[in-house]
Amino acid sequence: xxxxxxxxxxxxxxxxxxxxxxxxxxxxxxxxxxxxxxxxxxxxxxxxxxxxxxxxxxxxxxxxx
Numbered sequence: 001x002x003x004x005x006x007x008x009x010x011x012x013x014x015x016x017x018x019x020x021x022x023x024x025x026x027x028x029x030x031x032x033x034x035x036x037x038x039x040x041x042x043x044x045x046x047x048x049x050x051x052x053x054x055x056x057x058x059x060x061x062x063x064x065x
Contacts, residue, residue, distance in 0.1 A: 031057070 025031050031046065038044050049055050 033046055035043055035045050046055070049057075
């Protein structure tokens with residue numbers, strides 16, 4: 001089962017490789033202002049997370065669907 005799931009993931013990635021899929025702004029490009037809850041339920045904005053060197057935003061979708 002795990003082997004089949006792994007193979008399906010590899011084939012999916014291989015099928016998408018090289019395609020021009022827009023997933024968001026390019027590194028270094030400005031992003032739209034946003035507001036979202038963090039893991040503690042606090043409201044965060046781009047301004048609130050920005051540090052002296054900027055910010056890195058990572059979106060992770062859980063593998064437990």
